[in-house]
Amino acid sequence: MTWIGIDLGGTKVYGIVLHGDKIKKDAKRKTPTQGGPAAVVDTIAGVIADLGGTEGIKGVGVGAPGPVDHEAAVVRQAPNLAGWQDSNVPLGDLVSKALGGVPVFVENDANVGTLAEHRRGAGRGVSDVLGVWVGTGIGGGLILDGDLRRGPTGYAGEIGHTVVMQGGRMCGCGHLGHLEAYAGRASLEREARAPAAGEQRNMLVDLAGDGRMTSKIWADALEARDPVALELIDGAVGALGVAAANAVTLLDLDMVIVGGGLADRLGPTFVGRIEQSAREQIFAHGSQARVVPAALGDQSGALGAALMAADSA
Amino acid sequence: MTWIGIDLGGTKVYGIVLHGDKIKKDAKRKTPTQGGPAAVVDTIAGVIADLGGTEGIKGVGVGAPGPVDHEAAVVRQAPNLAGWQDSNVPLGDLVSKALGGVPVFVENDANVGTLAEHRRGAGRGVSDVLGVWVGTGIGGGLILDGDLRRGPTGYAGEIGHTVVMQGGRMCGCGHLGHLEAYAGRASLEREARAPAAGEQRNMLVDLAGDGRMTSKIWADALEARDPVALELIDGAVGALGVAAANAVTLLDLDMVIVGGGLADRLGPTFVGRIEQSAREQIFAHGSQARVVPAALGDQSGALGAALMAADSA
Numbered sequence: 001m002t003w004i005g006i007d008l009g010g011t012k013v014y015g016i017v018l019h020g021d022k023i024k025k026d027a028k029r030k031t032p033t034q035g036g037p038a039a040v041v042d043t044i045a046g047v048i049a050d051l052g053g054t055e056g057i058k059g060v061g062v063g064a065p066g067p068v069d070h071e072a073a074v075v076r077q078a079p080n081l082a083g084w085q086d087s088n089v090p091l092g093d094l095v096s097k098a099l100g101g102v103p104v105f106v107e108n109d110a111n112v113g114t115l116a117e118h119r120r121g122a123g124r125g126v127s128d129v130l131g132v133w134v135g136t137g138i139g140g141g142l143i144l145d146g147d148l149r150r151g152p153t154g155y156a157g158e159i160g161h162t163v164v165m166q167g168g169r170m171c172g173c174g175h176l177g178h179l180e181a182y183a184g185r186a187s188l189e190r191e192a193r194a195p196a197a198g199e200q201r202n203m204l205v206d207l208a209g210d211g212r213m214t215s216k217i218w219a220d221a222l223e224a225r226d227p228v229a230l231e232l233i234d235g236a237v238g239a240l241g242v243a244a245a246n247a248v249t250l251l252d253l254d255m256v257i258v259g260g261g262l263a264d265r266l267g268p269t270f271v272g273r274i275e276q277s278a279r280e281q282i283f284a285h286g287s288q289a290r291v292v293p294a295a296l297g298d299q300s301g302a303l304g305a306a307l308m309a310a311d312s313a
Numbered sequence: 314m315t316w317i318g319i320d321l322g323g324t325k326v327y328g329i330v331l332h333g334d335k336i337k338k339d340a341k342r343k344t345p346t347q348g349g350p351a352a353v354v355d356t357i358a359g360v361i362a363d364l365g366g367t368e369g370i371k372g373v374g375v376g377a378p379g380p381v382d383h384e385a386a387v388v389r390q391a392p393n394l395a396g397w398q399d400s401n402v403p404l405g406d407l408v409s410k411a412l413g414g415v416p417v418f419v420e421n422d423a424n425v426g427t428l429a430e431h432r433r434g435a436g437r438g439v440s441d442v443l444g445v446w447v448g449t450g451i452g453g454g455l456i457l458d459g460d461l462r463r464g465p466t467g468y469a470g471e472i473g474h475t476v477v478m479q480g481g482r483m484c485g486c487g488h489l490g491h492l493e494a495y496a497g498r499a500s501l502e503r504e505a506r507a508p509a510a511g512e513q514r515n516m517l518v519d520l521a522g523d524g525r526m527t528s529k530i531w532a533d534a535l536e537a538r539d540p541v542a543l544e545l546i547d548g549a550v551g552a553l554g555v556a557a558a559n560a561v562t563l564l565d566l567d568m569v570i571v572g573g574g575l576a577d578r579l580g581p582t583f584v585g586r587i588e589q590s591a592r593e594q595i596f597a598h599g600s601q602a603r604v605v606p607a608a609l610g611d612q613s614g615a616l617g618a619a620l621m622a623a624d625s626a
Contacts, residue, residue, distance in 0.1 A: 128465060142563070142564075144457065144462070149457070149564065149565075150565070151564060151565020151566070152440065152565055152567055153565055153600070153601075155562075155565045155600070156563065156565035157563065157565075158562050158563065158596055159562075159563060161562050161596030162558075162559040162562050162563055163555045163558060163559055163594050164479050165479045166477050166481075166551060166552065166555050168479075173596050175593070175594055175595075175596065176594070177555075177594075178596070238479060239479065242476045242479050242490075245476060246475040246476055246559060246563075249468075249471050249472075249474050249475050250453075250469065250470065250471065250472060250475055250559075250560060250563070250564075251455075251462065251464060251563075251564075252462075252464020252465055252466055252467070252468045252469035254465055280488070281476050281489070281490075282488075283468075283471055283488065283491070287466070288466075
């Protein structure tokens with residue numbers, strides 16, 4: 001059986017053809033920055049054409065950057081897609097129509113990434129996993145007893161918006177002390193550019209200038225032992241350790257998998273430090289829970305979307 | 314079908330006979346403070362004799378104060394039972410032998426209390442619930458998709474040992490910033506007796522003297538607007554709000570039920586304040602999750618133990 005998986009991201013739309021166990025083809029196009037959902041649907045259809053079309057394809061899965069109503073295949077919001085201001089877009093129906101009626105399934109990108117790592121990556125053979133995706137923001141997905149936990153409203157897994165420090169740093173969502181405020185790249189950049197950080201020599205701002213403070217810039221500044229970078233990444237490690245420990249304690253998880261652009265760039269040392277921090281906070285003596293790096297890199301989203309489609313059909 | 318449920322607590326062993334939907338009888342004895350597990354087994358057998366014995370009884374469920382291996386019916390530790398220093402006590406086998414072979418099932422007390430509230434109390438008709446038990450410590454139990462979540466090692470639900478304040482107050486378990494350090498009665502008493510609190514007028518210590526600072530003393534001191542009591546209970550409300558919000562955000566729960574000796578005594582106002590605090594921290598806009606008081610009072614443990622036995626048989 002053959003499935004297509006699409007990772008709809010803020011900068012690119014990446015697709016794969018999954019046949020049985022194997023990825024047979026891949027293709028990508030730039031995510032349109034204008035034209036809203038209609039332009040995105042056209043781009044997805046274009047990537048699928050690049051993959052060879054839908055002949056012999058059982059269904060298409062799309063991982064979308066925002067909260068999703070999986071049953072209805074509706075994207076509730078997609079704040080990281082330029083030009084997509086619409087709420088409650090029936091993306092599944094729109095893509096299916098553009099493809100002449102092929103079944104299309106939609107799920108949150110962090111959820112499908114976690115599914116891929118559980119089935120084919122770092123979490124193979126383990127039944128209870130939290131995936132934490134450290135990028136511009138912090139996404140999360142939960143596998144409990146081998147299955148994706150969506151929850152009654154589909155919002156389960158949002159570890160980035162759990163509190164690690166009561167009354168702490170303001171999060172992009174408007175609440176205080178959330179993990180994302182300490183460990184998401186956008187929030188780290190805000191802190192690095194804040195006046196308090198600016199009083200010190202600040203390699204991060206020197207390197208980024210007016211541009212985006214990329215994961216590479218963070219890695220370079222850490223390697224040069226820039227004090228602002230060291231302090232902010234220490235804070236991210238501690239916050240990720242608390243959130244990972246809390247999930248393990250509440251749910252008795254086997255494993256926390258840490259991936260996403262910033263974590264991939266900072267590498268296994270970063271993830272190892274998160275594991276150490278988590279261990280210092282975990283109650284259950286003798287917990288065997290591990291914190292490990294994601295294994296699938298950039299492909300987890302598209303692969304997970306294809307696996308999700310196969311599960312949903 | 315008829316089941317017996319036993320709530321094994323630090324001060325009393327309370328039992329009920331459950332026939333279908335109805336509690337037919339109840340009985341209690343004091344928990345022995347010497348003699349270890351053997352004395353506790355005798356007391357449980359005594360309560361069951363008071364209930365009329367095991368004729369016609371399908372099985373017995375025991376809710377125990379500590380981590381339990383449910384499959385093996387083993388109590389790993391029971392730090393709140395005087396004279397019980399033993400680890401890994403096969404309580405199910407011991408009680409079954411004392412009763413002539415009736416099947417006996419064992420589960421953590423917070424888990425069975427949550428089960429009872431879900432089936433017969435505040436959580437009826439709701440599929441995803443966290444129970445938070447505010448007593449000497451903080452216990453917790455999780456119902457996901459209608460079933461008790463135990464997790465691979467049986468430690469799931471331990472909300473009391475999740476972090477609400479990174480690097481915060483020391484918990485009885487030795488880690489920093491756990492919920493129990495802010496909202497468990499034993500920890501609140503330690504804070505009230507600490508020198509910093511003692512500099513102010515402190516009705517709590519006046520009332521308790523050298524004795525235990527009971528839930529009633531906390532309620533009286535709050536009613537008299539004692540500043541130390543007000544400040545510490547404010548801290549407990551905030552910490553419980555954070556922990557409740559985190560569980561709702563991570564799991565997409567419908568409901569958090571707050572019970573236990575201290576919460577029952579402080580009443581619906583206390584629980585209402587926790588709900589308000591949780592709402593201020595919850596990410597998912599439009600979350601309908603509620604924080605409500607437990608409805609079954611003292612009976613939840615024994616009733617939940619009987620329901621657990623019926624589920625396990």
